[in-house]
Amino acid sequence: MPADLPADVLEAERAHLAAARAALRTMREHARSLSADAAGDWVSREILQGLLDQRVAALADHPDAPLFFGRLDRSADDDLPGTIYVGRRHVHDDRSRPLVIDWRAPISRAFYQAGPADPMGVALRRRFGYQGGDLTAYEDEQLGDGGSPSRQPEESTLLLREIERPRSGPMRDIVATIQPDQDEIVRADLGVTVCVQGAPGTGKTAVGLHRAAYLLFTHRERLTRSGVMIVGPNRAFLSYISSVLPALGEVRVDQTTVSGILGDHAHPEEPVTAAIKGDGRMAAVLERALWLHISKPDEGLLITKGVNRYRVAEHEVREMVAALRGTTRYGPGRTILAQRLAHAVLVQMERRGESPDDRVQDSVARSKPVKALLDQVWPKLTAEQVLFRLLSDGEFLSRAARADLSAEERELVLWRKPYKSHRSARWSAADAALLDELNDLIERTPSHGHLVIDEAQDLSAMQLRALGRRCRTGSATILGDLAQGTTPWSATSWKTVLDHLGQPDGEVTELTVGFRVPREILDFAATLLPSVAPDLAAPRSLRPGAGSLAVRQVPDAVTAVPEAVREALGREGSIGVIAPDAAVPAIAAALDGTAQILGTEEERSTSAVPDASDTAAPPDAAGADSTGHRVLVVPATLAKGLEYDHVILIEPADIAAAEDRGLARLYVVLTRAVTSLTVLHTQPLPPELA
Known part of the structure; x- marks a missing residue:
């Protein structure tokens, strides 16, 4: 504890912390004591018990994290309390x-x-410093009429200390350090879709997660029904x-x-082919491909009921099909057509x-003659059947593509060795x-x-359309950095x-x-940046980091690791x-079992697929991962979104040369360090970096 901090003030704050933790335990025990048995039936009991279990989990205390931080x-002269403590969750006595x-x-x-210039009715703001879960320090800022501020918020010692704390283990929340521009994003209304262009280290991912938490707090009932989903680039993230x-x-948030x-489809394919499949023009191609399966009837409908016969003429069937085509989704359209035929x-x-009722109509709609006519005119289809035909039948692809795809593009999209059926097809990530x-x-x-949606700059137009369908009645928080785009279809514009x-x-x-x-x-x-994203402003950091960078040219980069x-x-x-991905086995061998490799060999071999995933977890709070290793060997293609206190980067030139957007990949890996970066290279650095 600094010598200039009054011990009685610190002890009073510690006493309040102890009282708050005791009250939180009481709240949790009360939640545990509640029973779902009062519900009237088994289903209601299960639902109520699930809600009670979530309540208990939400009231869990984290002894190593501060319960309040400000x-x-x-x-202000109003009915609200004169002193409030700001923390992770509400606690009452x-x-x-x-x-x-x-x-x-x-x-x-x-607080944020x-x-x-605008004290917002606050005379004094106090920040607390912790070591583990112990309150060890505080820092005051006079904001109201009580005097001039002792220091600006960005100069706060405790704030900078929290920001610079070692980053070992999983990502921490940033509720104690949210800055005003970040807070504006976090508190944006649910009806607003916010897109955050964030340079490395600006906290865009944390801002997105905290916005999700804020929206769940503010619109609890609505979002509990409709759901919140976090979409990340891979399982390591x-x-x-x-x-x-x-x-x-x-x-209760899906991640x-x-x-x-979309499905774990990862069959490898050429980047140029994946780029065509990911292009937004494919949406029109697919729509035409689906509706091309509808054909004109060869004859009308004949229904026999006892001695009576009922006919729907061919032209009437054709008119029904034409009226439905393109005005409804394909599946419901088939069902509606059956009902319209039955109604006729x-x-x-x-x-x-006669006096037929709805049961008669349903019976006619399910009858064999109606089903036979539907199978001819409006066949039942699956997505796999349509895409299989599109990628294996050049003539059909030409009809569906029209002018949207050139002859060269159609040739690249077609399978060179078609599969026997859609059931045996091996789909790629772009196909998904x-x-x-x-x-x-x-x-x-x-x-x-x-x-x-994090790392959104790496998603293709078709992947973005897939995610957009999942928030078409809601909103989104889109996070990314155009400078870190590493896929063949990386975005160049957030619009x-x-x-x-x-x-x-x-x-x-922009952050x-x-x-x-x-x-x-x-x-x-x-x-x-001038090479990978010339239109973006250069980022700046609040952490000087003198001596944090070391660039060493060595005779053999692997043996120097x-x-x-x-x-x-x-x-x-x-x-x-x-x-570089290809160097990972040699580096792991040089470290002789003292390190854990992030990702399996199969995943590293397919890491060009945008959604390549991993099996190894990032380090825990002690700096070691789940296997006890403190050191992780990370393929460059799996580094996005992760961070380490100390990064040792091997052969930047090989990373830059490994893919079309290799310089963007290099920009990503250079910004994974939060304390120190050591660059080991035998080859000359890329000219853009040197």
């Missing part, structure tokens, strides 16, 4: 008096937004962020990848003096998005209330991304101030050895 002494106010509550907004929302009391939504028969029955498009044309895709998502009115905002990557490292990486790792092991925090 205090506001208010000068046995008389319902608030001991901690949830950071998402409207009154807590002043108040300043000397999901593992890395998995602790954030539970720490904020939100335990998945694009492949988790019922009209004839009534004209003959096409199948999803077709499935939505056949049957409507359910929508969520809100989607958070295009919003258009493909079906959210053209989304608001684009350029970094809190994670030291300035020396970020400036070094930013020398690549063990010594660099030994140096890093002498410092606190996690260590990531990031290397």
